[in-house]
Amino acid sequence: MKNFTLTLVFTPILLLASSDGYEVYKKNCSTCHIETISKNEFVKNISTMKAPPMIEVSNQLKNQIMIKNDDEDVHKKVVVLFIKNYIDNPNLEYSLCNPPAIERFGVMPSKKGKLNDEEKEAVAEWIYDRYEGVQFK
Template sequence: MNKLLSILFTAAGLYASEGYSVYQKHCMKCHAELIEKKEVLKVMHTLKAPPMNEVSNRLRENIVISDDDDDVKRRVTIAFIKDYIEHPSVQYSMCHPMAIEKFGIMPSLKGKLSENERQAVAEWIIDRYKGVAFK
């Protein structure tokens, strides 16, 4: 049993590491990793997209499922992120209307990330900002 848990935690750690690497390579150019709301107001003119902590919070707020199971919500959110990376649209955007007006809709990354990279970065977005408020 301890071996199985060790393997699972190692695999989860590898996905987190890979997810952060994908973020650095493909997302960091536009999305700040972590920034407070008061800092955003100071540097708004230099931002190209909403910060990742705000993106994660908007996903948590807006993806609502009837099942209270956190694992189910996590899987649904990850599936949404993976799809949105390749097929972003105003209809499915989780951003505030003002953010869409300022930044527009993100460009599609279709064909630029593998299935594993999309999975890793989606998991990283959800796990990295769990309990991190955008305030």
């Protein structure tokens, strides 16, 4: 009975403490990275864009980070790890953006110290999951 009671007491606290990736995105990323847009609309509005749309960021990362045995769980973990690191340490040498995107937008500014580990994990997983099966077209 005590274990059951503790579970009921602590579960809501844990749920409140966890970060919502979409909320982290809206607060920290959406001012530069639009969530989704068609390729045609992007081309029409590129002069007003501050950064590539998040749909294209997600697709580029998923397509360029390859796992030898095609294990989807491992692939997701590696992409999430890359995003978490890149949030704090963006670098031209490690960027996976297309060269024209880098030329147009440059390298994103570091968010080091602006997101805690939980927020970075949440937004990185959201970036991966949100665009699963969604193409930039």
